[in-house]
Structure formats: structure tokens, C-alpha cells
Amino acid sequence: MPIFTVIGLLLTALACLCLYAASPNQKLRASPWPLWPARAAAVCLLVAGWLAFAQDMRYLAATFAFGTTLMLAFSVLPYIGALIHVRRTH
Template sequence: MLPAALLLCFASTLLLYLASPRQRLRATPLPPWVRAAAWLVAAGGVAAWVALLGPGAGGFAALTALMLGWVALPYLAWYAAPEERR
């Protein structure tokens, strides 16, 4: 259950990032409906964490996993585009 919870949270952050107009991993952002799908995937991740750890710890673990993805993705995009580092 733990890998599923992590995968859902990280997948939702990736979808949210790729649907953002300021993302740098694709030439064009994903369509806006992907944001709604990303929030549904995030809700599934929160539900998985809550089922695994209970409501208190599961909620905070889900927020931690989501925040880790939201912080790491812009840095990974910056690292993947070497021409922007000059």
C-alpha cells in the first residue's frame, strides 16, 4: 500500500506540473482538464495514506509527499534543460 500511496502522490504532482503554463519539461503544457484529474489522483493518494496510517498521520504523510514532489519537479526541470542554466 505504501508504494501505491507514494506513486499516486508523485503522479498527481507531475500531472499538475505538466499542466502548468510555466512548466519546462514539455514544449506545450497539458490541457487544463489534466489539472482536475491531478487533483483526483491526489485525493486517491491522500486516501491511500489515510488507509495506511490513519487520518492524522496519513494526512500529514500525504501532504509531505505532495510537497516533496512540488518542490522537486521545478529543480528536476531546471536540471533537465542545460541551456537555461547559463
């Protein structure tokens, strides 16, 4: 797998983590991250993620991979948070 694709996957997943961790309903931590710094970091990571995808792919394919990664990360993060919350309380 080309290195920029891996970097794009990681940056996009980290951006989703920043957005999720700043949510008041998140279960990853006891308290959510500060809202504005997390959003600013997420926007920077999202832009950098798409640009990394665009280094190895055409723009349409980069946008598709970027969107698919967003959907996957936003689907999996609440389940990871719930699992961590259950393990923390038991």
C-alpha cells in the same frame, strides 16, 4: 514498507506531476499539458493517494504523509524540469 503507503506515494507524486506539467512555466516539455484534463486527473490522483495512505495509517498520520509528499514533489519537480531543459538545449 506497506504496499498502500508506496501506492500513496506514487499516486501523490503523479498528481503533482500532472499539476506541474499543466503549468505554463513548466520546463519538462516543449508545451504544457491541457489544463482541465490535467487538473481533473490530478484531483482524482490526489484523492486516491490520500485514501491509499489512509489504508495503512491513521487519518492524521495519512494527512501528514500526504502533505509531506506534496511538498517534496512540488519542490523537486521544477529542478528536474530545469535539468531537462538545460540538457535539451545543449
